[in-house]
Amino acid sequence: MLAGAAMTFDAADLESSGTRRWLAARETELESYLDRPDLRPLRARAEQALSAAVGRGALGAPQVRGRWIFTLDRLPGAGLRVVVRRETRAGRVLADRTRVVLDPAQHATGAGPAAVDWFYPSADGALLAFGLSHGGSEQSVASVLDLRTGQVLPDRLHGVRHAGLAWLPDGGGFFYSHYPGNRHYGRQIRLHLLGTPQDQDPLTWAAASEDSLDWPDVELSPGGDRLLVHVSLGWSGTEVHLADLRTGERTCLVSDGEGKSRLHFTESGAIIGATSVGAPYGQVVRVDPARGWQVLVPESDLVIDDVSVSDDSLFVVGERDMSSQVGYLDLRADRPLRLAPLPGAGHVAGLFPTPGQSVMRNRVVRHLAPATAVFSWSTPARSPYLAGWDVTGDQVYELAAWEQDEPPITVRRAHATAGDGREIPMIVLEPPDLPPGTPLPTLLHAYGGFGLSSTAAYSEVGRAWVDLGHRYVIAGIRGGRERGDAWHQEGTRSGRQRVFDDLYDVAESLISRGACDPARLALWGSSNGGLLACAAVVQRPELFAAVHAAVPMTDMLAYHRFSIARLWMSDFGDPDDPADREWITAYSPLHNVPERARFPAVLVTTGLHDTRVHPMHALAFVQALREARADPDRPILLSVDRHGGHGVDKPSGRYVHERAIAFALFLHAFDPTLEN
Template structure:
């Protein structure tokens, strides 16, 4: 049946050259099960539920994965631009890049990647002008390069380093400790840490968050409950770690720990999902010998966001959205007889995106139409001179202690990889700490921001990057549109080798700041979640229509891409407007909206999606769930679904089931394929060689079906 429909539609569709060789291949046979459930009076078929089983524990699923990859690999190998993108993306990755340095005990710690190293090694300098010394090289940890240094923090005196290891892309972490002077690893090893901070108490021990050890074979799928905070004393086994904070009566609560830079307070921040609604408890570490881990409530009720910036003595500074949907800064003196909140920096037009206390001043970063601003305030709230940034871009860093005289920060944009700056807080002088040497001139590319109108009249911002000669020509070109739209996540300008390769090839790249994100604060987030989720899809569809109407995207040359919640976005809009898009990449997406809350971290997402078990939410979820809304016998975009066998954030069963349903639906001559990576997880920690290979496959696939032929 699929071949008959392909033949009928081929005459009516416009294809790039040689399309007759690249139409949908013969898909591997996928067994259909008979699962049908009645949910709120509606019969819901789930014929591919068996694909939810963990590939490591199911021979049937492993066989399906192998057969799908064999077909996909054979198809991708034939793409005419694949080698070009592999070479170009590799070239664009090959530049020296640094993290922002962290100073502790007079030592400076930072990561540096020479260009094509799979993982970034960690270095230390004993002074700002000292010689770098290699401390950790994660490239030596695994033959396939898929074991990553996922986090690190030196002790306050700079003598020890606490770091976390991520193996094969999983969210689980192994914590270890290094002696900085000798570079030797200590015997400490912490297992089953997940979604954890790294917080030293002096140099003798640290706080971390962990879950109970899952049952054998369930570590990649079991729901995450009973997170607790523990204290580990260096040199002792994990079995002797002290329980610091837990809520056994509320196993669904999550708990993270931090310590103020002066070591006075441990801050326990609790959440119940993905929403910025927290409870905060504080532990007076100065009284620990007498009172133990006695937690004092600071904020209760899970009603608002509360983020402790830092503390000096008894005084804490906190960023909150209480009575301030775009956030403000408050302070409180916990040593006073009657502690009361005092406003330091009021609610402003732009939302606060980051905060730190360095050099006895508050450095706040704001988002202005999704681009960074950096403003400086006295600890009492008076505004000081701002920090000048180089135009449209994103800033990060500004870490340090209240008594520091310097701080470091990074600045990046779509056409500029991150440059690391050192800021002298006493003189205001800014110097370059590390600047990448590039194989291209950033000034050859136009980065602009436009605003378009969505279906309901809402004005939405969108960034667009093109080669200047392409923009000057005024001709529409194949265009890649990216979006996310959820969980209060703000998409801001940043460099991507694969996006730059697409633009160098002559295409346009667009990033739409659709509702559901945090670009304009709480209201923007609320307008794109729960009952308002359709606004996200409408905003993205409107972005595509705008790109075509304005002559940026060619008529048959619009591709879309998104990952995780953005993978859901690609799946949903492909169902709703298959005519608008030529091709798409749905990466590690949430595709079954009726069962997402049954695995690992999925239960947290009900804050944005709602509860499948509640009828009102079920009706909304059912209306846009990618897996359940594929329209059979309809010409669809060419879709490449990407996932990984070790993704324990959005389990790969989502993508497996969705792809099986696509392939069974007779969607015309364009291919519906899945690319399944091994030991790559949800994305973080992915080695450079795998990242380049995957990005090249995706770019070549999208380029073919949008008609993009690389032109120098």
């Protein structure tokens, strides 16, 4: 229970009368703040810049089925993403054969906006399994669309949150991940045959228990006789098992949980993939169940994420200096790995959220032809488009794009030195033709968790902020995988404070170089990055003028009791373990709010339907700051999306609305008269 200024309420009980009254008061307070005459023009300019950045359209990561490329795209000016199918010929997209095949708005039930959470085309591209959720909940219901007729089949599958799915070769059904009764844990694999009730789907891979944190995903061999089951063990390791569907025999291919692995079948059934077991930066291996591993691409300073494989060749995708690299290896001859001449700092876009990977962060490259790769590519200056790489001509070319006339911005790499001497990579975005060393209002962003790297990918926030004439900085602090698995591990569990300290080291570096001063430095982070932002508010309130914490975690002593949060314990530790609880207490933002402090201007945003991070984290933290602040006129604001969740595929209009509030808060905190 939290003691409010005028009432007592339980932040975890969103339906209680006390909580509702408190939320109504915060909503009124936010509206009054935004209605100030000095705020309205700042917010209007922010909305204009954000609308332009969001409205350019973006292409998602490709799935290739025969001559078809499927992507989840946001069309220019559209509110929600749609599934688009493009026909190709000779390595090129046929513009007149590009179609939107799935629009979630046509399947909405009235329970809030609909969103496509995931999709998987069948081997021949004729059927599309997809998960649809409403109101940002990510609680998918799976359906199947027949692309030949445009009709949705009668099949409905529940308990398929963040689904992994593998079609049978004949399209008669699929293996899929399942949470019985929509429970939070105990993920299993079942087989669904089209036209049969879900309660008759046979169990293929059982969970160790209903509370198991293991996260299995599935891939089926082209012949349909063998399964690869990847079992993510927290966010640091993966076991890989091979199941023979004819004999029932199972073979453990990768048993070491201290490393990430992602293996794939080639056309003939060979197994090739990427692993960081014994190679923290990653390597590519061929796996023979009888003979063990053969290293195809040894470890280097390229952090390897995944591969696309065929019998004759493979494409590998990884990162170096916070930017993606795509390589090609000819398996028919002993030839070295070749790297593509990629067009500037950028990032290969993401596919699906699973432990060890994350939406918009996992890099995806696919074969379009034996020597041609396809991937979604973006840079800080340009929204994601579909690119191809013709290895024979060393040519990277544009396959498809929604927007092309985007104004230039300056992108440069930099680094800060951490307190322990380590080098922290950064990407700096600035207006073009800016003289070196020019001080500007600066917005800093970082994530720092779960082995997920911050990158030079297109960011609507970054693009809009620079278009307003300011500087945007992305920091690759520890907790991510910018420097391999060790970089991640150094920021986990008892090392969590190192993540926060890296952030402060970056901020102090920007200030010491004259890029900004604390009065012109703002910070934002989302989810785990929201935890980072809230920690900065209570640990170093003097370092930032304003902070936006989106869907943050703040109560780290109780986080594991809500929703799916026990999946995070490999990074955060177990508060019920006395040894872990001691160092968790030391950094938990909610439990370290200083009394009578002069905090930065703070905006905390959350969604009432968030099934990842419970809204109680946001509510409790805002109330704690309000009670502790020394200056009652200092804005400590809460914005609640009553029809949204964690933010995945938030409708573009609501996204612009939320971020424009943050921009207005930043600019007003810098200087109430600031015009640029």
